[in-house]
Amino acid sequence: MARVRIGDVAREAGVSLGTVSNALNHPEKVRPETRRVINETIERLGYLPNQSARMLAGGQSNVLGLVLPRLNHGSSLQIANGALTEARRHGYNLIMANANDDGALSERSARYLMGMQVDGILVQPVQSLEWEPAAMHAVPVIYLDVRSGSPGYYVSADNMGQGALIARHLVTHGATHIAVIGRTSSQQMKLRLTGIQDVLSAHPDIVLEVLDAGEWNVSGDGYSLGVSLMQRASHERPDVIIGLTDVLAAGAIAGALSAGAHVPDDLLVAGCDGNPLAWSGPVALTTCSPAGYEIGRKGIQLLLERIATQDALPHEAHERREEVVRPFLLPRASTGAAPTGGLTTVENRALSIPEFNMGAYL
Amino acid sequence: MARVRIGDVAREAGVSLGTVSNALNHPEKVRPETRRVINETIERLGYLPNQSARMLAGGQSNVLGLVLPRLNHGSSLQIANGALTEARRHGYNLIMANANDDGALSERSARYLMGMQVDGILVQPVQSLEWEPAAMHAVPVIYLDVRSGSPGYYVSADNMGQGALIARHLVTHGATHIAVIGRTSSQQMKLRLTGIQDVLSAHPDIVLEVLDAGEWNVSGDGYSLGVSLMQRASHERPDVIIGLTDVLAAGAIAGALSAGAHVPDDLLVAGCDGNPLAWSGPVALTTCSPAGYEIGRKGIQLLLERIATQDALPHEAHERREEVVRPFLLPRASTGAAPTGGLTTVENRALSIPEFNMGAYL
DNA sequence: CTGAAAGCGCTAACAC
């Protein structure tokens, strides 16, 4: 079906095959006039370069690959958006594969993309305790959002830092009794909690209560916890709720409101994983910057760096390098920041991330 | 870097190059013992077949492509999940590209995938009023979730049917005053509203009020509307709210609760776009089946059908075909369905969709 | 700028 070939274009445009190839790959080597004719012919004939042949013949694809573990979690979507943005900025295309939580499929997809001769790939592995980076790499690979001591290139979030950032923010807002909600089922959740605890260990006067509860860290769990915490007698009622995820925190706000409390007058609430999917609730949520977005961007940057240098250093073998994305605070109405009508300076800072789209995530 | 080639494997395994190729592509033609040796060698050497070369030499890729307009909306994520599920069921891989709301990028990605020699592609176009299917197709293309009179293959949702389904459900639940909330900014929203109006035109006794309000159809808009509707004097207060999107409906539930109303005792609420991203609120939301998921599945089915038949019918030229995905109802607690603790039969029906993951969408 | 020609790594078809 892929009828028309480069030779057809050349004949039709009255130039030689090599010239068409040059017009495509090294436009500067072709007289503008000729180039115009060629482009018109391409358009007229509907010529689509056969990418397989291009690659085989040894061009570079200008395409990067991204393998995601799933598509229903904010973190992966942020990574995808950040990676796409950054790839485009550098003139690269990005193609993605979704592993649907299947480790074997993730592996297969990564291998396929490598075999496809993309210039490099980003992999957010399906989480599992015994995860190890693949041994064989035909192209540069960067792993995202995993912790591993093995050689390789990694970009990950600073979960402890996120927890600490939020805790510090709340301490300066006069917290006296903090309830942390969420199941510490994953390493990431545990680290966030550790960050919070570290900060509060310097403030023995502040009551810290951890409700390691709920099944799935979904919004409904946050809601019930919000309701029950607000129904307590006033002397044992927390004045701050921190959700280990933004989704939980958003649920807690809804619960607190329906129990008749006012946020932030009666209660401060904050999340700590910067998940825009949870930001469309009634009260704007204080949380950190969306780490996933930055992970995606840094991942691409690191990848391009490796692609650029790998020719220079053919056999750098077993190096290990890890980039950590530092979070920054997004203070908003749920902890008393100036409500709507104008973004805070920090939100402006977030907006200065190229093409970062703060709203419209649902 | 892609050091090891098929010849290396052959030499190392002590067989001929053709045999390795056969072991890979037509395993039945190779003695099991030989196959085992070859596979071991492949593993040991870390051989990755060069997909570009495979394609060029004329195999079939067993890969399908999917071009999405964006990654932050439930509908596209559902499509991706549905398509992946169905593709895998048929032994195909799926690779995706995200156009980030840029029509030109969407076009480019589609062309790239075609040039990549995938067996076929699915495209959910970036919405625009003058959208037209591309003229040139190197491989079969199916368009998703667009309306167009042009020749081509389409799979889309029945938005009017969705509205009608929800309206009928509420009529049978004794609605007397229905408030429909949401901006009819897109064709899809208008169709949903039309479906609702059609049903209610047969019930002149039921008050129908349309609040074409809010900026972006985000949850916060639903929340404010929920609050203000519940604060009305009782004789002009609706007993039913329909959100043109599930996100709005979820916001309205939160708003109504915080205004002291009980859902579903004082008020019934339903959405009508089946968006799992909005389902994690305090009260389970009545809505329709997630159309996107089925669109993705049907899209793959139609694509495979075309791939299978196109050899038989080489030049079927300007055919037009459209598959419409019919919605079904998911009655839940927000309109009085039996609350938690056991799924409704209809939810079981939804769950019978292969690998449909009803929860855990956030 | 042209025209010719040498592969890129693989598949499939062919004799053995």
Add this chain to the structure above:
DNA sequence: GTGTTAGCGCTTTCAG
């Protein structure tokens, strides 16, 4: 079953 070989469509190089 094995070994050999002719391309797949393109990029690049090289002489004109």
